Amino acid sequence: MSDKSVVKSGSNLERVLSSGHFAVTCECGPPKGADVEHLEKKIALVKGCVDAANVTDNQTAVVRMSSIAASYILVKNGVEPVMQMVTRDRNRIAAQSDLFGAYALGIRNMLCLTGDHQTFGNHPKSKNVFDIDSLQLLDVVRTIRDSGVVNSGDPVQGGVKMFLGAAANPFADPFEFRVIRLAKKIDAGADFVQTQCIYDMNRFREFMKMACDMGLDRKCYILAGLTPLKSAGMAAYMNKNVAGISIPDEIIKRIRGVAKTEQAEEGIRLLLEQIQEVREIPGVAGVHIMAIEWEERVKEITERAGLLPRPRF
Amino acid sequence: MIVADPKPFLQVKGYLEDFQKVLVVGCGTCTTVCLSGGEAEVQILASGLRIAFGKDGRKKTILEGCVQRQCDLEFIVPVLSQVEAEGIDAVVSLACGVGVNFLADRLGNIPIFPGLDTTFYGANMQQGLWAEMCAGCGSCIVAYTGGICPVARCSKHLLNGPCGGSEKGKCEVDPKNIDCVWQLIYDRLKRLGRLEDLRNLLPAKDWSTASDGGVRRSAREQLYDVK
Numbered sequence: 001m002s003d004k005s006v007v008k009s010g011s012n013l014e015r016v017l018s019s020g021h022f023a024v025t026c027e028c029g030p031p032k033g034a035d036v037e038h039l040e041k042k043i044a045l046v047k048g049c050v051d052a053a054n055v056t057d058n059q060t061a062v063v064r065m066s067s068i069a070a071s072y073i074l075v076k077n078g079v080e081p082v083m084q085m086v087t088r089d090r091n092r093i094a095a096q097s098d099l100f101g102a103y104a105l106g107i108r109n110m111l112c113l114t115g116d117h118q119t120f121g122n123h124p125k126s127k128n129v130f131d132i133d134s135l136q137l138l139d140v141v142r143t144i145r146d147s148g149v150v151n152s153g154d155p156v157q158g159g160v161k162m163f164l165g166a167a168a169n170p171f172a173d174p175f176e177f178r179v180i181r182l183a184k185k186i187d188a189g190a191d192f193v194q195t196q197c198i199y200d201m202n203r204f205r206e207f208m209k210m211a212c213d214m215g216l217d218r219k220c221y222i223l224a225g226l227t228p229l230k231s232a233g234m235a236a237y238m239n240k241n242v243a244g245i246s247i248p249d250e251i252i253k254r255i256r257g258v259a260k261t262e263q264a265e266e267g268i269r270l271l272l273e274q275i276q277e278v279r280e281i282p283g284v285a286g287v288h289i290m291a292i293e294w295e296e297r298v299k300e301i302t303e304r305a306g307l308l309p310r311p312r313f
Numbered sequence: 314m315i316v317a318d319p320k321p322f323l324q325v326k327g328y329l330e331d332f333q334k335v336l337v338v339g340c341g342t343c344t345t346v347c348l349s350g351g352e353a354e355v356q357i358l359a360s361g362l363r364i365a366f367g368k369d370g371r372k373k374t375i376l377e378g379c380v381q382r383q384c385d386l387e388f389i390v391p392v393l394s395q396v397e398a399e400g401i402d403a404v405v406s407l408a409c410g411v412g413v414n415f416l417a418d419r420l421g422n423i424p425i426f427p428g429l430d431t432t433f434y435g436a437n438m439q440q441g442l443w444a445e446m447c448a449g450c451g452s453c454i455v456a457y458t459g460g461i462c463p464v465a466r467c468s469k470h471l472l473n474g475p476c477g478g479s480e481k482g483k484c485e486v487d488p489k490n491i492d493c494v495w496q497l498i499y500d501r502l503k504r505l506g507r508l509e510d511l512r513n514l515l516p517a518k519d520w521s522t523a524s525d526g527g528v529r530r531s532a533r534e535q536l537y538d539v540k
Contacts, residue, residue: 088469092517114476117468117486128469135473136517151517169477174499180512181474188473188514196477243485244477 004219008145008191009161011108012080013052015313016286017192017221021051022279023286024307025082025194025223026298028053030070032063039070043077045295049302051310052080052109054194054288058089061121068098072105082165083107086115091131092140092151099141103160111165111194112137135188138166142189166190168222170207171200172244179210186220193220194288197227197238199247201277208283217283224278227290228301229267232256268301275305314436315343315409316443317350317429325358325405326365328426332373332403335362337428338392338416339379340408347443349429350407352379358407358428376401383412392416396423434465451522451529457510459501464518466494472515475499 008014016023026046031038046053053074057067064070071081083102085095102110114134118126132140140151141162148156166185170178182193198204204224211217229235229247232255239247251270258266271289278284287307291298302308329335337359344350359375366373378395380388383406393416396404403424406413410431417425433445448465454472455462464470468486475495478485482496502508520526532539 114469114471117478119486130470131520132517133469133471133473135514139514139516167477172475172477173479173481173493174475174496177474177495177499177511184473184512184514243480243488 004191004221009108009163011052011163012313013082013109014163014191016051016311019311019313021311022307023221023223024050024302024310025052025054025286025288026050026295027056027288027290027292028070028074028079028081028295029056029059029293030065030067032065034065036073039065039073040077042295043074043079046298047077047079048310049299049308050079050289051286052082054082054084054111057084057086057113057115058121059084059116061088061116061118061123063122068102068105068107071102071107075106080109081107082109082111084111084113085137086113087130087132087134087137088115088118088128091129095132095137096140096144096150099144099162100156100160103162108161108163109165110141110162111167112141112190113167134166135185138164138185138189145189163191164189165192165194167196168193169196169244170198170204171196171246175203178207179214179216182211182220183214183216186216190220192223192285194223195225196244197225197290198274198278199245199251201274204278205281208281212283217285221285222283223286223288224281224284225288225290226271226274226278227292228271228294228297229255229263230294231260231263231267268297268304271301272305275307314346314434315411315431316347316433316435316445317344317409317431319349319354319358320428320430322358322361322365325426325428326362329362329366329373329403329405332424334374334376334399334401335403335405336376336378336392336396336399336401337362337405337407338377338383340383340406340412341379341381342384344408344429345379346437348441350409354407355379358405383408384415386415389416389419393419396420449523450518450520451526452519454515454518457513457515458498459505459507459510461494461498461501463494463498466492466497471495472518474511 028042055067055071058064067083071083074081112134118128144156144160145162168182235247235252235255238245255263255266275287337355339350339352339355355377359377362375382388405426405428407428413427434447435443435445438444445465450464468484475493479493482493484491484493502510
């Protein structure tokens with residue numbers, strides 16, 4: 001069971017959250033190759049605007065630079081990473097080994113995921129692993145951190161202290177199980193969660209009320225996930241094609257209602273309103289801004305939302 | 314039952330280019346029931362091969378046979394005798410992979426080729442349709458999941474509830490054809506008044522009883538001396 005009063009890793013993100021600040025995280029997707037320069041450009045765009053940046057792990061099952069290596073490049077460039085790790089591609093042996101390696105390289109936040117199924121990516125003929133699921137990965141890493149033993153019970157040499165995150169999707173089905181699943185993730189070791197992109201604010205409010213009624217906000221920091229819409233086309237595409245994401249018609253109509261050249265700005269205005277809305281929802285401890293391949297707007301978004309400057313420790 | 318699908322005809326024909334006298338042998342159990350490897354399918358494949366090789370101007374002898382079970386010694390002994398007595402120089406098996414292996418281990422220097430792709434342990438859903446139900450993992454957990462198996466029926470083999478890709482009861486991997494098994498489990502446990510079963514974390518599973526633990530055997534002590 002996660003306990004907010006105990007310091008987990010002392011990461012910047014943990015300090016921001018535990019000191020009561022409204023946290024801001026974003027995403028920094030690694031390149032589809034070893035192009036460090038490309039990654040460093042992205043890092044420079046978000047530096048100083050966020051408390052930590054998620055480094056995705058072969059997201060949508062498309063091969064990219066490993067999240068551990070990319071996270072280390074973030075550390076070197078002065079942006080704290082939230083290293084994502086999926087269980088799709090590694091069994092418990094590889095997961096624990098990679099955890100040790102990541103910690104040795106200075107990574108202090110880790111987000112435990114199952115990962116998108118490989119049929120969605122660029123290697124649909126590959127074999128998946130799924131030795132453990134995301135909850136079991138949380139359990140394994142939490143046990144290493146708090147009890148100093150690997151999954152088999154063997155002792156770990158030296159401490160491995162990670163601030164542990166998980167994802168939550170309030171919009172997938174069955175809806176009533178979503179909060180129970182969040183509770184299970186907290187029991188398994190989640191210190192913070194980042195939600196799937198929120199567009200249906202009423203459903204998110206309902207989800208948060210259920211979470212707070214169960215006292216989950218007192219055990220775990222809940223960051224609201226938001227993705228700015230670049231165009232009406234993107235909104236319609238996501239609504240139709242991404243499972244677990246539903247975009248209300250009025251939002252699609254709103255973006256479609258302005259000239260094409262103005263749609264990106266309208267998307268940002270909507271995002272700024274969403275940031276204000278989630279700030280007022282009880283139990284929300286921060287925002288996770290997933291500006292997919294739009295890192296150049298993160299500074300402007302955080303500035304206009306009044307989220308800058310970020311607290312320094 | 315074990316479900317298997319026919320291999321593409323030209324692939325099977327390709328295996329047989331170098332052989333003159335071929336026995337196509339079916340299996341009277343699972344692959345008969347799933348309409349891919351019984352007597353009728355043996356006749357169809359053998360006729361097709363005769364016609365196709367004939368069109369190529371190549372005369373081959375294609376013999377037909379079918380036994381009750383290719384996975385039991387008493388039933389395959391006649392096949393082994395026939396191969397030897399009639400000078401057959403290749404065998405095509407329309408059993409599941411078990412039958413192919415069992416025969417291969419006993420066919421000496423005679424090659425055997427699979428006529429089917431073995432797919433899964435499944436049930437007959439409706440006429441002509443089968444679906445996967447069990448993964449043979451060697452340590453059954455369905456006591457906790459309402460009798461419904463997430464190892465076999467969740468695309469990610471998740472043990473602690475549905476991922477974010479569950480929508481309207483369907484799995485994002487193929488919403489037209491795959492139910493989200495966690496929706497099925499949730500609905501069933503709700504009907505049984507046992508939703509609290511889902512609240513407990515199922516820890517990392519022991520896969521050593523599955524094929525991950527090495528090739529498996531199963532012994533009955535009353536019949537087989539385990540020592």
